Amino acid sequence: MKSTLLKIALTYIVVFGLYSCGTDDSDDYTPIAEKESPVVLNLEAVPYTNLSEYNFFEGELKNLEPVYKVLPYDINSSLFTDYALKKRFIWMPKNTTATYTTDGHIPTFPVGTALIKNFYYNTVLPDNSTKVMETRIMIKKAEGWIFAEYVWNEEQTDAVLTTERHVINISWNQNGTTMSTGYTTPSTIxxxxxxxxxxxxxxxxxxxxxxxKTYPYANGSQNQLDKWIAEGYLNSKPNTINTTIDWTDTTQPLELRVRSYLDINCAHCHSAGTSCDYTPMELSFQASDVAENLGICVQPIDFAIRGQDYIVAGQDVNESLMHYRMSTVVRSEMMPNLGRTVVDEQAILLVEDWINSLETTCP
Structure with missing residues (x-):
């Protein structure tokens, strides 16, 4: 009996081998197709009227669950926008990649790149529900980057393209304190x-x-730049990078926290080549290791009230124009003058501690 079974098995192996390993059946092999991203981005048609048309997300749109090749990311310190939280994503067309330039400049992104930033609150009153307020998209076209601003509907089923400011009244629980504001979305201007x-x-x-920084991806935590390289979204990175930090991390050096905060909240207007580069400040992280660039003992040339003689007066909060402009909500006097309607109280405390810690006192 065993002999008979062995003969049958050997026959099966030989016959199977003839059919599976023959020399003239290679043309019948079909490779497994590479998975395609379901994103719909026609550069001649964007920006679309509705956010849903891009197909960046799967399932209920409000859950912001990214489809294949829409990659979530985060940054070390975030722009303050009335305490709104953010979810950020990037998508690039197939077989394209970005090229690393310098630590303090964006990579050279390929045409068709989409950067998607969603603003939301998790503790909207009265029931501590989640509400997505807006989605901002920047799309790289052949002629340059374009803006696409989407305001979400009350049903949280979709967001609609707009070029004008919108004011959305909202109340939320901010660490046990009830806060309310007319949240303002940006115009194209x-x-x-x-x-x-x-x-x-x-x-x-x-x-x-x-x-x-490290990001907790669905398949495990990884450095974001390494992840981008693995996904084909970035060509390379240097061994060392002059890196910002999370300014809310109180274990970090005070000056480094301040420089990181000013970089993300102020440097887009107060650095070379920007709208306010005429002011005597250079607040980009790569340049703010110089006291004068931070405005320390530097007199303002365009704006001064209440007798503030310096942008930052060492050990004198009341004489520091930077502190005042961060502390007010008067539109013509506050900084930043866009993107917020309330004061970032934690940032004010940071700047106060920093000013009081400065060894340099001004004349």
């Missing part, structure tokens, strides 16, 4: 005011200095 460098529209946050 507002977008251009912050996102213009050397007369060209440009993204702000996606600089290697801000991306050089």
């Amino acid at each position: 507002d977008c251009a005011e912050c996102h213009t460098l050397n007369d060209n529209h440009t993204p702000i946050g996606v600089k290697p200095q801000n991306l050089n």
